Amino acid sequence: MTERTRDDIMIRAEGVTRAFGRKRVLRGVDLAIRRGESRVIIGGSGSGKSVLVKCLIGLIPADGGRIVIDGIPLSRATRPEVMRRVGMLFQGGALFDSLPVWENVAFRLLRGEDERIDRARAREIAIEKLARVGLGPETADLYPAELSGGMQKRVGLARAIAHAPSIIFFDEPTTGLDPIMAGVINRLIRSIVGETGATAVTITHDMVSVRTIADRVSMLHEGVIRWTGPVAQLDEPGDPYVTQFVRGAPEGPIHVEGTG
Amino acid sequence: MNPLAAIGRSTLAFLAGTGRIAVFGSRGVAALFQPPFYGREFLRAFLFIGYYSLPVVGLTAIFTGGALALQTYAGGARFNGEQIVPSIVAIGIVRELGPVLGGLMVAGRVASAIAAEIGTMKVTEQIDALVTLSTSPMKYLVAPRLLAATLALPLLVAVADILGIFGGWIVAITRLDFSSAVYLRNTIDFLESGDVISGLVKAAVFGFIIALMGCHQGMHSGRGASGVGRATTLAVVTASVLILATNYILTEFFFSV
Numbered sequence: 001m002t003e004r005t006r007d008d009i010m011i012r013a014e015g016v017t018r019a020f021g022r023k024r025v026l027r028g029v030d031l032a033i034r035r036g037e038s039r040v041i042i043g044g045s046g047s048g049k050s051v052l053v054k055c056l057i058g059l060i061p062a063d064g065g066r067i068v069i070d071g072i073p074l075s076r077a078t079r080p081e082v083m084r085r086v087g088m089l090f091q092g093g094a095l096f097d098s099l100p101v102w103e104n105v106a107f108r109l110l111r112g113e114d115e116r117i118d119r120a121r122a123r124e125i126a127i128e129k130l131a132r133v134g135l136g137p138e139t140a141d142l143y144p145a146e147l148s149g150g151m152q153k154r155v156g157l158a159r160a161i162a163h164a165p166s167i168i169f170f171d172e173p174t175t176g177l178d179p180i181m182a183g184v185i186n187r188l189i190r191s192i193v194g195e196t197g198a199t200a201v202t203i204t205h206d207m208v209s210v211r212t213i214a215d216r217v218s219m220l221h222e223g224v225i226r227w228t229g230p231v232a233q234l235d236e237p238g239d240p241y242v243t244q245f246v247r248g249a250p251e252g253p254i255h256v257e258g259t260g
Numbered sequence: 261m262n263p264l265a266a267i268g269r270s271t272l273a274f275l276a277g278t279g280r281i282a283v284f285g286s287r288g289v290a291a292l293f294q295p296p297f298y299g300r301e302f303l304r305a306f307l308f309i310g311y312y313s314l315p316v317v318g319l320t321a322i323f324t325g326g327a328l329a330l331q332t333y334a335g336g337a338r339f340n341g342e343q344i345v346p347s348i349v350a351i352g353i354v355r356e357l358g359p360v361l362g363g364l365m366v367a368g369r370v371a372s373a374i375a376a377e378i379g380t381m382k383v384t385e386q387i388d389a390l391v392t393l394s395t396s397p398m399k400y401l402v403a404p405r406l407l408a409a410t411l412a413l414p415l416l417v418a419v420a421d422i423l424g425i426f427g428g429w430i431v432a433i434t435r436l437d438f439s440s441a442v443y444l445r446n447t448i449d450f451l452e453s454g455d456v457i458s459g460l461v462k463a464a465v466f467g468f469i470i471a472l473m474g475c476h477q478g479m480h481s482g483r484g485a486s487g488v489g490r491a492t493t494l495a496v497v498t499a500s501v502l503i504l505a506t507n508y509i510l511t512e513f514f515f516s517v
Contacts, residue, residue, distance in 0.1 A: 059388050083394045094389035096381075098304075112394035113296060159393075 016065035027223030043220035087160035150181035310412030321420035325427025347450035349428035363466035375495035378478025413467030
């Protein structure tokens with residue numbers, strides 16, 4: 001870590017803490033994610049992966065610690081400064097029900113506070129981005145309720161990349177999808193991240209996703225990053241917690257409620 | 261359990277809640293004056309709050325006007341004062357019943373709908389998505405609804421006033437043997453511009469309260485369907501109670517000036 005220059009790090013978190021009432025979800029998270037890297041954060045359900053990602057971009061304020069995004073300390077950055085750099089695919093898609101697909105994709109271009117273009121050009125860009133995620137122009141005028149789960153994820157992905165962000169967050173990108181559609185989404189994420197050169201941070205507990213998407217993997221357990229290493233080391237991580245998680249074994253140091 | 265401690269906790273919780281609503285309302289009003297402005301969202305909210313509330317508010321006003329005419333006649337007959345029906349109906353509807361009943365009906369319809377819509381957006385992460393898309397939820401969701409409700413309610417209440425007086429007139433000429441011309445002349449002679457203005461000012465304040473409570477409860481909705489359901493109920497209950505409390509305060513104010 002020490003040999004890297006400061007500019008090489010796109011996202012840095014030092015001692016990040018966050019509690020909800022008495023529940024300490026993050027207990028001092030340290031992360032350093034390089035520019036252009038695809039980092040996957042794994043961890044059990046309720047381990048705080050989503051909270052961590054939301055803290056990293058300021059959607060949830062951290063109680064303590066320091067977060068630096070693209071060289072800018074989050075505590076000193078304005079929200080538009082951060083969001084200009086960020087695209088995010090949400091777990092359930094988080095598409096706006098009242099707007100057609102193309103307006104969802106072009107939302108930031110039409111209504112964002114930092115960049116606005118005319119509707120005709122925004123529609124063109126939306127249709128380009130939809131094509132990039134494998135959806136034809138006929139989907140542009142549909143409403144989110146008319147789409148399948150896989151299509152909604154793809155629209156969400158098109159929306160996340162519409163303004164060419166330098167950091168893309170993927171929150172459980174394959175949850176709720178059948179294995180084939182999950183494979184399609186994983187490949188799309190891999191190719192889009194590769195093409196754009198964006199830094200990608202994915203949170204998931206789907207090990208197929210991890211192996212497809214990740215350059216490096218971090219495991220969040222009990223509020224701290226327990227292990228970080230290249231994806232190739234996942235089968236022999238040298239950490240019993242990671243081994244148990246990767247193998248999906250009920251027996252091991254990770255205690256699962258209800259298994260005695 | 262110590263009753264004093266319980267009263268203290270409840271008082272502190274009430275004050276904290278009031279403070280949160282006040283801060284939220286101030287931020288919403290501030291957002292009205294900060295670009296960008298979302299005209300489409302405003303028009304959509306205005307149409308929903310104003311135009312689509314017309315049937316329920318109009319029917320409420322007609323029936324209330326009719327009932328008020330009957331009650332006033334029954335009361336007036338005790339001291340040979342049946343002729344006060346037109347003026348009491350007009351003043352009662354315009355100063356009090358139009359804005360209060362209109363406000364309560366719109367609170368039931370609109371505060372619940374706003375809380376449910378925004379609450380659902382919150383639990384499905386659409387509010388977070390707005391933020392990541394460089395859009396302020398206060399400017400995009402809250403400010404247009406606050407403005408739309410504040411402007412729509414006076415218009416709705418103006419229509420309710422006319423329909424309420426119409427309801428009283430129908431009952432007076434069909435059931436109480438009033439002459440149509442005399443009824444209308446009495447209505448116009450006794451009604452003052454101050455009556456109408458005080459009712460419309462009340463309506464604007466009630467509109468603000470309805471949108472504020474709907475947005476506030478929606479933005480602070482708990483998780484899942486039960487969280488949204490609770491937010492919806494709280495929005496209607498708090499908006500209704502605040503309308504009645506504010507109505508008294510405004511009536512005192514107009515009574516004094």
